[in-house]
Amino acid sequence: MAMVSKIPFQLTGRYAERNKWENLNGPGDSRVTGMKxxxxxxxxxxxxxKVVLITGVSSGMGPATVRALASTGATIFATARNLDKAKEALGSLLDTGRVHLLFMDQTDLSSVRACAEDFRRRSSKLNIVINNAGVMNTPEQRTKDGFELQLATNHLSHFLLFHLLRDLLLASTEPGFHSRVVNVSSSGHRYGPVRFDNLNLDGIYDGWAAYGQSKAANIYMANQIERLFGARGLHGYSLSPGSFFSPNLQKYSQEGIETAKGDQRMMKYFGSFEQACATSVFGAVSAELEGKGGLYLEGASVAGPVPPDGDVIEYGYGEWAFDREKEEKLWEVSRQMVGVE
Structure with a gap:
């Protein structure tokens, strides 16, 4: 007998019904894909x-995101640190003349700056940015710029990239299609808040706490983009893509993966890469979101707060996900860290 959650359902929209517990059956079930x-x-x-920029396309849901959006005929610029791996992942899409690879190492802010310059040489227009690249639960490391690895890769690199291309996003907005920044966060943002007093987690490092902080930062950044630029036709969204198996992303989390495989409830929530990218695609193109940013998305739907009795895989955003004071504070701290006005 299937277990049905008694927790109030947290998703609204056309695709919300497909995400209910009684409809879940793991990868390839009835949940929508990006292409659909x-x-x-x-x-x-x-x-x-339209022109789209997507980060992190060499593995995981990145290639699936590119494939879905490439079907729209948009010109897509896709970034990766390992270009050979990205070429293999994208295959014949690179022969269409509309999908272009850019090198970017998100552990190195100088590489982010070089990538932005490369993009500007190739395009004077930018309608959509999907900040997809990320690392998870890594051992404690510092980047060459001196920042904790997960915060630097998942948040600071994307924050800098946005600032370097913000003028193009603002200039490209149109009355019928406002420019969009889509930040791929995670339900993992609920693992821990942003530690403003110790962003590098010096002396208290925990891989999951660092991951949670970086994913909360993704939400704060999107909310602040909406607050600062929404009235000018540039909107910010954050999202959880749901659970999926990705050897590259999860290489430091094998114990947790094995635990998940033994949990019937958890396994039903896992989806395919094509399903995982659906919420990014929804955030990037959905007309029902037009002119409305500062939203947290999940299951190709708009999500509400996770209930107090929700478990680790329940839909919804955590208690600290929407906090104007902290969003504004992180924006200013991040500006100082990456060196932008």
Missing amino acids: IIEDKGLVGAMSD
Whole structure:
């Protein structure tokens, strides 16, 4: 007999029903894929005038995100640290003339700056940025810039990239399609808050706490983008893609993966890469989000707060996900850390 959650359902929108417990059955179940969203919205070949930038495309849900958005006819710039691996992952998409690879090492802010310059040489337009790249639960490390690895990779690199390309996003916004920044966060943002008094977690490092902090930062950044630029036609969204198996992302979390495989409830929540990318695609193109940012998305739907009795995989955002004072504080601290005005 299937277990049905008694927790109030936290998702709203066209695809919300598919995410209910009684409809879940693991990868390839009835949950929507990124490609299906493009088809449902009649966007196949319909966005040839749009330019999209996606980070982290060499593995995981990155290639699936590119494939779905490439079907719209948009011009896509995709970043990776390992270009050979990215070329293999994207395959024939690179032969279309509309998908272009850019090198970016997100552990090195000078590489982020070089990537932004490369992009600007190639395009004067930018409608959508999907900040997809990330690392998870890594051993304690510092980047060459002196920052904790997960905060630097998952948040600071994307924060800097946004600032370096912000003018293009603002200039490219249109009355019928406002520019969008889509930050791939995680339900893992609920693992821990942003530690403003010790962002590097010096002396108290824990891989999951660092991951949670970086993913909370993704949400704060999106919310602050909305607050600062929403009225000018530039909107910020954050999201959880849900659970999926990714050897590269989860290489430091094998014990947890083995535990998940033994948990029936958890396994039903896991999806395929094509399903995982659906929420990013939804955030990037959905007309129902037009002009409305500062939202946390999950299951290709708008999510509400996780209930107090929700478990680690329950839908919804955590208690510290929306906090104006902390969002504004992180924005200013991040500006100082990456050296932008």
